[in-house]
Amino acid sequence: MDCLSLLEHVIVTLFLAVLISIYMNKGREEFFRILLLGLKSLPGMQGLISRVLKGEVTNFVKQVNLDETTKGGKRPPRVVIPKKGIPYDELREAMAKFKAAETNHVEGKIFAYTYTLFDEHFQLQKDCFKIFGEKAGYSENHDALVSLFHQAFLHENALNPMIYPSLRRFETEVVSMAAAMLNGNENATGFLTSGGTESVLMAVKTYRDRARKLFPHIKEPNIVAPITIHPVMEKAAHYFGLKVYHAPVGPDFRVDVQAMEKLITPNTILLASSAPQFCHGIVDPIDKVSELAVRRGLPLHIDACFGGFMLPWVEKLGYSVPDWDFRVPGVTSISADIHKYGYVVKGASVVMYRNEELRKHQIFTYAEWPGGLYGSPSMAGTRPGGNIAASWAAMRALGEEGYMSKAKELMEATIKLKDGIRKIPALEIIGEPCMTCFAAQSTDPEVDILAVSDVMETKGYKMEKQQKPSSLHFSILPHHVPFVEPLLQDLAKSCDEVKANKTLAKKGSAAMYGMVATIPDKAIINDFIVEFFSEVYKCN
Ligand SMILES: *Cc1c(COP(=O)(O)O)cnc(C)c1O
DSSP states (O other), X not given: OTTOOHHHXXXXXXXXXXXXXXXXXXXXXXXXXXXXXXXXXXXXXXXXXXXXXXXHHHXXXXXXXXXXXXXXXXXXXXXXXXXXXXXXXXXXXXXXXXXXXXXXXXXXXXXXXXXXOSXXXXXXXXHHHHHHHHTTTOOHHHHHHHHTSTTOOOSOBOSOTTTOHXXXXXXXXXXXXXXXXXXXXXXXEEEEESSHHHHHHHHHHHHHHHHHHHOTTOSSOXXXXXXXXXXXXXXXXXXXXXXXXXXXXXXXXSBOHHHHHHHOOTTEEEEEEESSOTTTOOOOOHHHHHHHHHHHTOOEEEEOTTTTTTXXXXXXXXXXXXXXXXXXXXXXXXXXXXXXXXXXXXXXXXXXXXXXXXXXXXXXXXXOOTTOOEEESSSOSSOBHHHHHHHHHHHHHHHHHHHHHHHHHHHHHHHHHHHHHHHSTTEEEOSOOOSSEEEEEEOOTTOOHHHHHHHHHXXXXXXXXXXXXTEEEEEOOGGGGGGHHHHHXXXXXXXXXXXXXXXXXXXXXXXXXXXXXXXXXXXXXXXXXXXXXXXXXXXX
């Protein structure tokens, strides 16, 4: 490292000497712990670490070649608003070119993110943007341009429910339909949000504000949730000044309810669980968590962002689904994403409460603004009308029969895939996932599952890699249905390749996650992630 100053060299040399003696005497874990603690506290070391990190990240980003603007690490000149508007046709062409260079989800090689096909159902939602766009004065040309995007947007705004009454009607009807689907009684109610993240953020804010009102002596509120709950719970706590105490899961990957109980303190204001958790598709023992919540007088949020629009139909089809929704007495709220298995374009979710009293804590108000009395039910102020209209239209268009037939098709594909994976000698399914999602791990010490994932990527797949334990996540989505057999064959072949070539487990994802696992201080990994985002979203 030629850019180091002399002082840094001296410090590093001294420090290394100390470390070597620790390594000899205390072993690897302790070595890394001291290494990181030491490095971070020494003068000049923060700078060194961040330089090394930056270098690593820059290399990494260069390798992944997100698009031609980052190719080879070259930075083209800064992009500015063009002096003269670019002709619509030229923009259409440019967008089509960008799109063509991406992995197309309809090829069945992506295992998360995209839940809709380009079929008539999608066309209907595009029309929602068109109809509610025209009302706001869009020209045909402009409209055709935005609808090229999967996530077009429009200018009709749901901020004020008095201006666009049709949007208010769509929203309340979507919430009513969701309440019935989740087996809430006539008191169950909720709000529409922009996605799972906003739904969980709002639930956490609601319970924080409820606790402030009911238990003002609690100054440092906390939430007790499973380790497998979506990171958005941690994000919500971070944003709103709470702590999350994570309970471990048992060998079946369902949360250990006794461990949850042990984590409850006098400052606990909320329990949470998932139906199902995203990682392995497993539903927590919600009946037991509910029993705990009732006994301890705590509210219970169920994160069903993933399964909210799938589990009800899976159950109706006759598959076994553990109790999880408003039928379970301790459940006080549920988040459920419409833009996942509700099959609507991105930007739609609901956060549902058992009753109006709970929901009220979500509403923000401010009466002092010279601009008038202000109130807002969710994070976003201005809200796009197209997503609201599209949610309503998607649910009305599919109906129960539509949801059931999609669920049936996806469940059948999932079962075929799980059965097929169980027949691959090196692989097994984790736990007992009950809907259209599962995780696979390796049973053969000679087959590193993350190396399998790297081989799959050479075959054009984009894999969802997981840690603790190393595994691959599969959400089964409409575009997978015609590709069950080729996917199983590619998985089996990839396992064989990894078994035959020992070096594969020593590089790529396997090596990276292996290294991550040996670093006890996750602060450095978090720094790496920050660097990564900072680098990837660097504007030109
Ligand atoms: C997707 C998901 C979220 C977050 O939702 P976004 O729509 O990505 O903001 C939260 N929880 C679970 C279980 C999810 O699957």
